Each structure stands twice: as structure tokens, then as C-alpha cells.
Amino acid sequence: xxxxxxxxxxxxxxxxxxxxxxxDDIASKEFDYKMISYDEVSEKQTKNFTxxxxxxxxxxxxxxxxxxNLIYQKQLKEWVVDNKVLKxxxxxxxxxxxxxxxxxxxxxxxxxxxxxxxLEKEIINQEKIIFEIAWEEFNLxxxxxxxxxxxxxxxxxxxxxxxxxxxxxxxxLEYLALEHPIAKHIVLYRxxxxxxxxxxxxxxxxxxxxTKKIHTSYNQAVTxxxxxxxxxxxxxxxxxxxxxxxxxxxxxxxxxxxxxxVSFDYSQIxxxxxxxxxxxxxxxxxxxxxxxxxxxxxxxxxxxxxxxxEERKIxxxxxxxxxxxxxxxxxxxxxxxxxxxxxEYIDKFYEKYPKVKDFFSKTIEFCEKNLYVETLFWRKRxxxxxxxRNAIIKKAKExxxxxxPIQWTSADIIKIAMIKINDFxxxxxxxxxxxxxxxxELVFNVVENEFEIIKKEIPLIMENxxxxxxxxxxxxxxxxxxxxxx
DNA sequence: CGAGGAGCGA
DNA sequence: ACGTCGCTCCTCGA
Numbered sequence: 001x002x003x004x005x006x007x008x009x010x011x012x013x014x015x016x017x018x019x020x021x022x023x024d025d026i027a028s029k030e031f032d033y034k035m036i037s038y039d040e041v042s043e044k045q046t047k048n049f050t051x052x053x054x055x056x057x058x059x060x061x062x063x064x065x066x067x068x069n070l071i072y073q074k075q076l077k078e079w080v081v082d083n084k085v086l087k088x089x090x091x092x093x094x095x096x097x098x099x100x101x102x103x104x105x106x107x108x109x110x111x112x113x114x115x116x117x118x119l120e121k122e123i124i125n126q127e128k129i130i131f132e133i134a135w136e137e138f139n140l141x142x143x144x145x146x147x148x149x150x151x152x153x154x155x156x157x158x159x160x161x162x163x164x165x166x167x168x169x170x171x172x173l174e175y176l177a178l179e180h181p182i183a184k185h186i187v188l189y190r191x192x193x194x195x196x197x198x199x200x201x202x203x204x205x206x207x208x209x210x211t212k213k214i215h216t217s218y219n220q221a222v223t224x225x226x227x228x229x230x231x232x233x234x235x236x237x238x239x240x241x242x243x244x245x246x247x248x249x250x251x252x253x254x255x256x257x258x259x260x261x262v263s264f265d266y267s268q269i270x271x272x273x274x275x276x277x278x279x280x281x282x283x284x285x286x287x288x289x290x291x292x293x294x295x296x297x298x299x300x301x302x303x304x305x306x307x308x309x310e311e312r313k314i315x316x317x318x319x320x321x322x323x324x325x326x327x328x329x330x331x332x333x334x335x336x337x338x339x340x341x342x343x344e345y346i347d348k349f350y351e352k353y354p355k356v357k358d359f360f361s362k363t364i365e366f367c368e369k370n371l372y373v374e375t376l377f378w379r380k381r382x383x384x385x386x387x388x389r390n391a392i393i394k395k396a397k398e399x400x401x402x403x404x405p406i407q408w409t410s411a412d413i414i415k416i417a418m419i420k421i422n423d424f425x426x427x428x429x430x431x432x433x434x435x436x437x438x439x440x441e442l443v444f445n446v447v448e449n450e451f452e453i454i455k456k457e458i459p460l461i462m463e464n465x466x467x468x469x470x471x472x473x474x475x476x477x478x479x480x481x482x483x484x485x486x
Numbered sequence: 487c488g489a490g491g492a493g494c495g496a
Numbered sequence: 497a498c499g500t501c502g503c504t505c506c507t508c509g510a
Contacts, residue, residue, distance in 0.1 A: 141506050143491050162491065169492060194493060198505055225501055227496080234503045237495035324499045334499095392497065403500060407496095439496040439501095 027067045030074070035067065036060050082378045089377070089415050090220060096422045096434070097218045097228075103433045103445070104213035105235070108481070111251040112200050118246065119196040126189040133182045140189055143168050149182075156180055195239065199248050206233055218437070225404060226379065227411040227439055236438045240486060250483030258448040262478040263485040264458055265441035268293060269410045269472065271319055276468050277376065277405070278359035282352055287470045294319055300352035301345065318345050323406060325360065325399040360402050367401040375405045376466075377412040413472070414440060417462045424461060428453070443482065451478075 027033040039045065041052055041060045049057065081090065131137045134153070138145045146168045150156050156179055159172040166172075170190070176183035206214045219229045230236045239248050254261050271293055275283040286296040298307050298315035307315075317335045326334075332342035350357040364386075367373050372382045381404050386397045414437065421434065421442070432450045436443035442462075446454050459474040466472060477485035 139507080141492095142508080144507075164490075167491085190492080194505075198494070198503090202504075219502095223501055227501065229502055231503065234495085237493090237503065239494060241494090321499075327498055330498055395498070399499065407500070410496095441496085 023064065023067060026071065031067070031070050033067065033070075035063050082380070084378050085412075089412060089419070092419045093220065093415050096418045097220065099422060100434050100437070101215065101218065103435050104208075104211065104215050105435050106211075106213050106253050106255050106445075107203060107207050108251045108253045109204065109207060109212065111246070111253075112204050112248075115246050115248070115251070116196065116200050116204075119192050119200065122192045123189060123196065126185050126192065130182060130185045130189060133185070140186065141193070146186060150176065154180060154182065156183075195248065199239065202233055203248075203251065216436075224381070225407045225411055227407070228415075228437055230437075235436050238482075242483065247483040249485075250481045252482035254480065255445050256447070260446045260448070260451060260478050260480065261482050261485060262444045262446045262451070262454060262476065263441055263482070264444075264462060264474050264476050266410070266414065266462065267473040267475050269413070269440050270323055270406050272470060272472060273376075273406050273409050274323060274356060274359075276466065276470050277409075278353075278355045280353045280355035280359075283356065284470060297349070297352075301348045314345075318349055322346060322349050322356075323403065325395075325402045327395075363401055363405065364398050367398075373401045373405055375408045375412070377409060379408055379412070381405075381408070410440060413465045414442070416465050418442065420461050420465075421458060424457060430454075443485070446478070 024035045024037070027035050036056075036059065038060075041047075041056055042049065052060075127140065130140065134149050136149075136153075138149055140146060144165070147165055150168060151158055151166060156176050158166040159175060160167045168186075170187060173183040173187050177187070203214060208215065214233060216233055216235050217231050219231065222229050228236075238252075241247060242249075252261065271283075272287060274280075275287055282296075282300055283293075286293050292312075294312050294316040295307050297319050298311050299305060301315070301318075304311075314335055314337070318331070321331050321334060326346075328339050328343035328346055331337075331346065332339040335342075337345075363373060367383055367386050371384055371386060372380045374380050381400075383397050383401055383404075385393055386401060388394050388397065418434065418437065424430075425433065430450050430453070432444055432446040432454055434442060435445050442458075444454065444458070455476065455478075459476060462474045463472045479485055
């Protein structure tokens with residue numbers, strides 16, 4: 001509870017009219033309340049917080065919640081989060097997150113150690129090759145040194161710029177790979193090193209010696225879109241990439257031998273929400289007929305029934321990117337087509353899905369007038385600068401206005417699903433439990449004899465969050481580790 | 487210690 | 497001149 005209010009507070013402090021003020025300042029200025037300072041509690045930093053006596057410590061901690069609540073009552077509920085949201089979503093979710101955090105996730109340390117050995121060998125190998133090609137040793141982890149080797153020493157053509165020098169990121173290197181063999185090896189080195197340092201080492205460091213599980217923290221109010229975020233470790237960015245021999249996700253295993261990892265994810269939730277919010281006939285029709293939405297987009301754009309997998313990929317990208325109010329230039333870069341073609345695709349998309357376009361322009365109009373946007377679940381986001389004269393800023397803010405309601409609503413949907421599922425698990429006295437949330441995916445540790453009921457009931461709960469003609473769709477995967485669940 | 491570059495996810 | 501939101505890694509200069 002305290003954690004949630006604490007993060008809520010940060011959301012408040014980010015805002016311009018309180019920027020620079022500390023909680024103490026706000027307390028005394030707005031509520032004439034003098035808070036205990038940390039210096040006082042820790043007796044001028046001589047005491048560790050665990051050594052402070054319980055009464056003082058609780059009073060000190062409770063003050064944060066108390067003041068935050070005062071701020072909430074006075075200002076926050078007007079615009080950061082509505083009472084209904086707090087009552088129906090955020091507050092009940094606190095207990096669900098507590099349960100997930102208590103459950104933990106079991107890790108196969110041996111698997112990680114095997115991967116470690118493999119990666120270390122590859123890293124040394126790539127390093128050797130690179131140094132041979134470059135005729136000198138340098139620090140591959142330093143973009144600056146890579147820059148010097150590529151552009152000063154090898155005189156390769158420079159691409160896009162960063163703030164301070166020319167970029168040497170993956171995109172540039174992939175282009176350079178056509179010119180010089182060294183680029184390919186740097187990409188490989190970087191990738192192996194990334195996996196080793198960020199995932200393998202970090203996960204092993206965080207595994208509890210006794211339980212062989214990791215303990216992650218979910219934050220409820222750090223993101224502007226009201227999605228959850230996860231730290232130490234961040235379980236929401238574990239690579240999905242699968243090598244022939246291994247993947248990081250394979251190290252995420254069930255608690256017991258006969259248990260299963262079961263994963264449910266919302267399929268195309270953002271496009272479905274777009275259909276629900278815009279009521280576009282063509283989009284709605286495709287979903288109601290339970291058709292392949294990407295294929296249908298291709299069909300609507302070109303009246304072609306047969307579709308190659310390449311064409312489906314393009315249609316998928318168009319569907320996906322249009323939601324983000326993307327420019328033809330950027331779309332052309334994403335899917336390797338000409339700018340002219342990209343513009344054509346986007347124009348045709350709006351032509352065939354006219355109410356989507358209406359919905360977008362109405363959203364922007366509303367935002368320009370009121371300086372905020374709203375979602376299906378009573379949330380508001382203030383977007384100042386929407387009327388900025390600088391076209392680039394204006395466009396960026398328009399993108400925000402269009403994307404936010406969709407992303408927010410999907411964040412709310414999965415939160416509500418989590419609350420209902422936890423209720424369901426408790427009411428039916430099930431031993432299976434929720435162990436992870438990855439934005440549109442929920443992962444469970446399922447005990448053997450409960451698999452049938454979980455398989456049947458969880459998708460029902462998830463798909464019926466919104467009472468609409470268009471149904472949300474949930475895909476299910478299960479196996480002995482998370483790696484096979486995709 | 488913080489900024490910047492890089493890269494992973496949704 | 498151009499997707500958003502996050503987290504974590506490393507380097508480098510103060």
C-alpha cells in the first residue's frame with residue numbers, strides 16, 4: 001500500500017507546478033504540516049533505518065502515505081487517477097501484485113550456467129576475430145573506441161549521427177557489414193555480451209540460494225501509461241530469441257516436476273481496441289467474422305484474396321504502425337518500401353477504415369480543445385503542448401494523444417483480468433498461481449491436476465473484461481519452461 | 487555519480 | 497525529422 005502511494009506521489013511531483021518541491025515543502029506549504037525529516041529519524045545518519053525504533057519508523061513511513069493521500073484528495077483525483085479507477089483497479093491490484101511477488105519465479109541455475117559457458121566462449125572468439133581484423137586491441141564496449149576504429153582507422157562511410165558523434169549502433173553496423181567483415185562480428189559480440197551481462201549474470205545474481213527462485217518487484221505507478229513495470233530483475237524484457245540450442249526463457253521453470261508453465265496472451269489487443277473504440281465497420285466486420293485481420297487489411301487495400309507471407313508481413317506492419325500515427329517516412333524505413341508506397345498504404349488504410357481516421361481526428365480535436373485525452377476506463381492524460389507551434393512537437397503530441405488511450409486501455413484490461421483471476425484462484429482454492437505479467441501476457445505455475453480448469457476458465461475471464469460485440473482473444477501456451485511458450 | 491549510447495521487451 | 501513506454505548494461509568525464 002505504502003509503495004503504491006509512494007509511486008503515485010512521484011507521478012504528482014513530475015508535474016510542472018510542483019517541480020522542484022520536496023514532499024516536506026508541499027506538506028508545509030499546502031497543508032501546514034511539518035514532517036519528520038530523515039535526519040531526525042536516523043539521528044543525523046548515525047543509525048541505519050533497521051535500527052530505528054519501531055514507533056518512530058512507522059510514524060515516519062506513515063507520513064508519506066498520509067501526505068500523499070491529502071494531496072490525492074485535494075488534487076490528484078481531479079486528473080491523475082479517478083476514484084473509480086482507484087477503487088476498482090489500482091487498490092485491488094495491490095493485493096494481486098503482492099501475491100505475485102510472494103510466489104516468485106523458479107529458475108534453472110544449471111541451464112543458465114550452461115548458457116554462460118557457451119556465451120563466454122563465443123565472446124572470446126568474436127573478440128579475437130575482431131582484433132585480428134582491426135590489427136589492434138580496443139574496448140568493444142565503448143562506442144567511442146568502436147567509432148575510432150570504424151571511421152578513423154578503417155575509413156568506413158559514416159551514417160546517422162548521435163548527439164556527440166556518429167552512431168555505431170546495430171542499424172549502422174548492419175549497413176556497414178556490406179562494406180567490411182568487421183561489422184558483423186561487432187554485432188555478434190555485442191549481442192552475446194548483452195545476453196551474458198544483462199540476463200545470465202544478473203539473473204544468477206538474484207536467485208535466492210534456498211528457494212532457487214527470483215523475487216521481482218512490480219511497480220504500479222511509474223509509467224505514464226499506467227502499465228506495470230518490473231525491476232530487479234526486469235522480467236518484462238527477457239529475450240524471446242531462440243537459438244537452436246538454448247534460450248534465456250528456458251531457464252524459467254515450474255516449481256515442481258509435474259507442474260507446468262502456462263502462458264496466456266491477448267492476441268492483437270491494440271487493433272481490437274481500435275475497432276472497439278472507433279466502431280469502424282470494416283475493422284469490426286473482420287473481427288466479428290473471426291478473420292485474419294492482417295490478411296483482411298491486405299484485402300481491403302488491394303482487393304487481392306491470395307496473399308503471400310511477405311504481403312501479410314507488410315499488412316501486419318501497416319496495421320501495427322498506423323495505431324502510432326506514424327509518418328510515411330518512418331513506415332518506409334520499417335518495412336523496406338519507398339516513401340511513396342508507404343504513403344499510399346497509409347492513405348488506403350484510412351480510406352478503407354474511415355472511422356479509424358474519424359476517431360483519430362476527433363481524439364486530436366478533443367485534446368486540442370481540452371488539453372487532455374480520455375480512455376475507456378475513466379483515465380485522463382493531460383497533454384499540454386498539443387497546440388505547440390513547432391510542427392514536430394505538435395506531431396509528437398498528436399501521436400501521444402492517439403496512442404495513449406489505446407495503450408492505457410489495454411493496461412487496464414489486463415489489470416482487471418489479473419484481479420478477477422486472482423479472485424477465481426482463491427475462491428476455488430486452487431494451488432496454481434500467477435507468477436508473471438508481461439504487459440499483454442500472464443504466466444502461471446499450474447499444478448498437474450488443475451490444468452484442465454485453468455485452461456478452460458482463465459481465457460474466459462480474460463476475454464470477457466469488455467462487454468462488447470467484438471471479443472478480445474486470448475492465446476494459450478504451456479510447457480515445462482517459459483521458452484517453449486511462444 | 488550522472489549523462490549518453492546501446493539494446494532487450496511490450 | 498519523425499513510435500511510445502520501460503529497465504539495465506557499459507563507458508567516460510566531472
